[in-house]
Amino acid sequence: MTSMSPRDSAREGREQPGARLASDGAGAADASSQADRTARITWSLLAEPSDDAAHSTCTVHGVREGLEILARGDLDAVEHALRVLPVHDPSAPRAQRTDRRAAAAAALSRWRERDGRIDAQAALDRAVGLGMRVIVPGDDQWPTGLEDLGPAAPFCLWAHGPGDPGRLADDRAIAMVGSRASTPYGEDCASSMAAQLAAEGSTVLSGGAYGIDAAAHRGALAAGGPTIAVLAGGLDRLYPRGNDQLLRAIRERHVLLSEAPPGTAPTRWRFLARNRVIAALARVVVVVEAAWRSGALSTARHAGTLEPPRTVAAVPGPITSAASAGCHRLVRDAQAVLVTEAQEIRELLPGSAPAGDSSFAQQDELDFLDPADRRVLDAVPPRSRITIDRLASEVGRRESEVMAALGRLDALGHVSITGQRVGRR
Template identity: 90%
Template structure:
């Protein structure tokens, strides 16, 4: 028998790793699920959301084996995982690629440094005592959209509130994001559109921050509709503090989510990593207001990079407004659909009818007229009457054609024929 080449073995192991990722999403036996659950909780304490080395290691070897690799300091096993599922960009020049062994050693060092300071069981017990719960792949409440993140999917989700994330983050879920330094125009648009969408059953997702995020959440709550806040830190530290009452209201009525375990402080890189979750949980990402380098644009980028990609929409602002420069950039570069009202956002949802077929659309009944009949109607003065002879001269129609058109317009209630004269009704 011919031995498999290293390349063939690598391909086979890569396929097994991806199958393991799919298996995690489908769930396992009760005993295995319990062990995997604790392993995932432990990894959420050990690794940052952006730690691709941890995700590669656990995808190739499994979350429980990943902890054993850490316990024995198995550098070769981590490096092997990076060979199967590399974390660098394979299209980058060779000089810019991260050395696999150095990346593996750095990963082990990071995890080992935290390992002695964490107690997963204690964190889980404290969280449960505060009413929080952990959701892992395979659980009924695990949102299916997160599986589209593949290697970047979180180890687990921490949830607080009665809402079911899997049910709320369905095909009608809409993320609404934007600048913290928002304008009254942006806040008014976000609040009113979120209220309309939530009133019709769509879940409004955002990050709970100041500005556009808060306006979107408030609009959904005011309409009595569902909303989810995805936070960058632990759910025991509601942040920002100025939105404490808002976040408590979301927690009481719906649900707060985070991939960061309790006790984790929100940091800049955790905010940026959190944005991929908002994008994956939604079907549409609406950027309401964003400056040229706004963090909200990273959510739009994540939405386009997910497979299948999420639809990105952007609300235009005044051309002189720096707060809308990022939105205009998305539209100009073809990365977003321009929207101006809730109906246009609704049309972008899967299986939604276009505006012209929607019961929400207001259609002028005159648009239903035949163009020739509309031409005759336009020639009838709005506040006086005109003779049929003069009307025929105005529209350039034969008398028989004109009388047929007037008969139809009269039947539809647009004109009244009195003797030899015609007037509007």
């Protein structure tokens, strides 16, 4: 099998493997041409998820023209894209951080080097053979929340499983993330909260990792509710291996997602890039347990930079627990809302009313007392009786005013009056 260059893939996409994927991919929108689909798939093979230069070039010029730019080695076109959408990559050499032309040359070089090694047709054939599908913008299954990433949105998503990401990642989707080195306390919080939320129809999103991620997925599965695992590597390499059975269960019942093509190994930078996808797919991001420098905090940071931003919540832990230091830091810095139960998370979803605000019966009836009457009631001992003149002295009111307040409190059933003595009912 011969390799296809990006230019050949873009030009011949209507007859090449992308066409087969279009029939396998659910609900490809008419507006999304086959050439665009094939170009997006090719870019997912050419560029890392964190390659902002690739995203800038394709946003400014288009995905198909981006492949033509690579084929021509058009340095000016890439430099122009970087001027329109500047790249801020702290991991790049210093010269590339200040010199856009140097950054453009480096981008072309790395794309060209990978172009010589990729086999787009083989990757697509392998994905279809394993039962995967590719979802691109414009498809019915493309999650609209990813549009909030702007130029940093994935070129495409590789999906495996019967679940529809576009439907599951709706206004009730909740991301639950945290430390891999979790404690029993954190795992119990994650699993119980996820189970309650999933049982009520919310989709629980996480990254399929050890610790809090796995606990959240297991809780959702146990409740029979939907859950999505967003992986950092190719879906043909379920990682971590210790969660193989869990990830297979998610794949069988719901869906696994990745912007990395099959054959891609998970790496630290891919995990960090993956976190932005988890944040964008959700409406609320809950950090259950995270140390001071936990990678889960990057998901919270991404959530805050989206437009519109996602609500971030954090579950508190013992003040002596290093495993919860990151959660406490988020709350202290006003970057997260403190939550302690599933109901409080649910209230953060768009359009949800705070518990108790929708029903008079759920509110404390004492809150509706006139302040003067409430002051008189508070002065009545809970387990003994008091004379009315002593009560008037306690609250600093005239006896006639206290008698009037007691009459109202008696009518409401809060006190009982016998002669000159009053007590609580």
